[in-house]
Amino acid sequence: MIANFDADRALRLARQTLEIEAEAVSALAGRLTPAFTTAVEMILGCTGRVVVSGIGKSGHIGRKVAATLASTGTPSFFVHPAEASHGDLGMITRDDVLIAFSNSGETAELLAIIPIVKRIGAGLISITGNAESNLAKLSNAHLDGAVAQEACPLNLAPTASTTAALALGDALAVAVLDARGFGEDDFARSHPGGALGRKLLTHVRDVMRTGNAVPAVRESTPLAQALMEITRKGMAMTAVVDPDGRAVGVFTDGDLRRLLETPRDWKTVPIGEVMHRNPHTVHLDKLAVEAVQIMETNRINQLLVVDDDGHLAGALHIHDLTRAKVI
Template identity: 60%
Template sequence: MNTDTLPSGTQSTGDSPLRDSARRTLKVEEQAIAALAERLDSHFDRACELILACRGRVIVTGMGKSGHIGGKIAATLASTGTPAFFVHPGEASHGDLGMITLGDVVLALSNSGETAEVNALLPLLKRLGTPLIGMTGRSDSTLARHADAHLNAGVAREACPLDLAPTASTTAALALGDALAVALLEARGFTAEDFARSHPGGSLGKRLLLSVGDLMHGGDRLPSVPLGSPLRDALLEITRQGLGFTCVVDEHGRLAGVYTDGDLRRTLDQHRDLSRLRVDDVMTRPGKRIAPDLLAAEAVRVMEDNRITALAVVDDEGHPVGALHMHDLLRSGVI
């Protein structure tokens, strides 16, 4: 294969022309994104300031591939604390411009900056006094010149070997949109809980919002035996509750330790006669535990770090109030 067409620093491996083509594409797009960081200037600050001051929503618009990228940028903004939605520029000129209200900001995408459907909106936006952020590949374009802030997403060339199909340019625009969304997220002090509230139905929301108390087994489902109990009683309690362990509580009702399926295997390995053993002799002290108000995701971390499948849930005074098993986390979608 002729390697003269490969970007600088990219060598043909000789193992597959298809993979060589893919590497060329990725290298061109990597270079396009890297160039964005060098071009960030006060216009980026101005764009952020306009959106942070916005009392309404960010209206994102763009035609063709720019429109597809714009739709994703709008979705990312909306899920990270900046109300936003996408409006097709062609539909906007035929009635949908009514979606833009006082207090909104418009983010318009056009690689050339000369897209007719987008630029047709400029007089209307100026008349409304709507702040305009332009994201283009040409700083001397019509859209860039009329924008209150211009985000330069230009690329040296497309990854397409014909330098025609939008590839590197759409990747750069997408990355610049992500950079804008993250900068706004951090400026707003947006938290993981805020993110979860906009994703209540997905695994992200479940992972971030569910607490240990929401999932734990309490009341009659809490496995527990007192200190001094025969080992036989602990084994019966583990079998009865089916959670793979039992809490062992002291005379004040506080958690003194736990006895688990793993402890049973060690007991069988170390003791020939189990009939005389008490749970105190073989239990794990003090036992891993967690508070009910912590996020279920924290329980996952504790279990994974300690290679266990269940946790005792205790209150502030150390009294067991529940039990949590890895299966509960799996069923809930936290894992």
């Protein structure tokens, strides 16, 4: 235990921090001006890249905003202002838009490159806590990220101010993605390795069982033989197909248990007499998440996969979707 640690004080400061930062972000909404829509229009009209820059804590915020823009349909990257002064300024062209983060609006490293950026002809958006700063005045659009106080008890460490700057950057990104019509499929394409990407881009045909792995019998098949097919294929069910290979029914382990409750010699009964007709199916070109929805809605663990003509193309077990990390 640290000698000077006071648990009650720590909780009090934590709550105070959250309240101060929440108030700082909430206040931003009332201070949005037409400059915000100008900034959005500049980004939408940008034929090059959106370049984000800042130093210190503002630089960390800038990196996150650049990453958010890039992942939501706006080509973007971060440039450190000090590195820009030593050659990286060549990354910025007249077709680009620069978003500069600086709480004071007087960051020397940023101000050093602004004249060159303006001379090149690139657009300039600034997010600062000082609307009267040089950076704000030089910008084509300035977003006011001023805060009443920092959450730091000393009112020194960038806390509420960086939260406000991040919120404004996120607001820009959201407004831009909405104007672009950026949707879930677009997001998935830029996040193929993530869970959302797998859910939105994985199709039934990508994960279904095919060929000999699919249990299937004809309507005339005796129940005893159908049970052998179920056992061999390990899906706890079998599809039932007509002579043309169309899925006309399904028979599961659960159906067998219910049959055995009625005394009768079921071995020679044709599967067509005891199967479920009009089975639940999913088209092979549907998204895998749609198959999950069908399973959850109907409380089933297996699903037959069909093509445009209703021919049996494959089968899905809930475990196939789990292994593919769709669920």
